[in-house]
Amino acid sequence: MxxxxxxxxxxxxxxxxxxxxxxxxxxxxxxxxxxxxxxxEIFMSRDIHPEAVARVNAAVRRAAEQGNRQLLAVTFPASYCNDKGRRINNLEADWPDSLEGFAKKAYEFYMAQLKPLGFKLNAQVLDYPGGMPGNIGLYLTWG
Known part of the structure; x- marks a missing residue:
């Protein structure tokens, strides 16, 4: 039973x-x-590719051919910044000091190779999940 x-x-x-x-x-x-x-860990240890100049030339050429004057060059989580994206979100002049890892290396590449040619680099928060900075975009601009 x-x-x-x-x-x-x-x-x-x-x-x-x-x-x-x-x-x-x-x-x-x-x-x-x-x-x-x-x-x-991969992002923090990543280096600039040896063919970076050729890749940048190809990317900006394609963008210019499409009538664009900017190119989204790098994206990464705001949590990869040493301030979680606060300075970029607040448009503070010292925002490059918040970059770490590959983003910092990309900024250094920009300063050494691209800025002297007249390019500009802007950082922007791309999204706000939960009201907090989510992803950061570094835009290469010209013209």
Whole structure:
């Protein structure tokens, strides 16, 4: 004969199910965190490509042929800035000091190679998830 389930049995079933869901969510979050940490590490250690000049020439030529006077050159999470994008968001003059990793190297490349030719570089917050700076874009401009 099969016994009827008691309320405490049902609570245990619900609690066990909730615990399994929580463990699964925690594991998914751990994997996401590891992936994000790996991407951040790659961004921070990335160097300017040896063919950067040729790539920049090709990109700005294509943009100019399409009638554009700017090019989105680099995007990265605001969290990669040492101030989480605050200076860029507030249009502060010292925003380049907030750059880290590849963004800093790209800015240094701009200063050494592109600024002397008359190019300008602007930084902008591209989105605001949860009301906070999300992604940053570095725009190369001319003309």
């Amino acid at each position: 099969t016994a009827l389930l008691r309320p405490e049995d049902l609570r245990k079933i619900s609690d066990d199910e909730d615990m399994a869901k929580a463990k699964k969510a925690m594991e998914r979050q751990r994997k996401d965190d590891e992936e994000q940490a790996g991407l951040r």
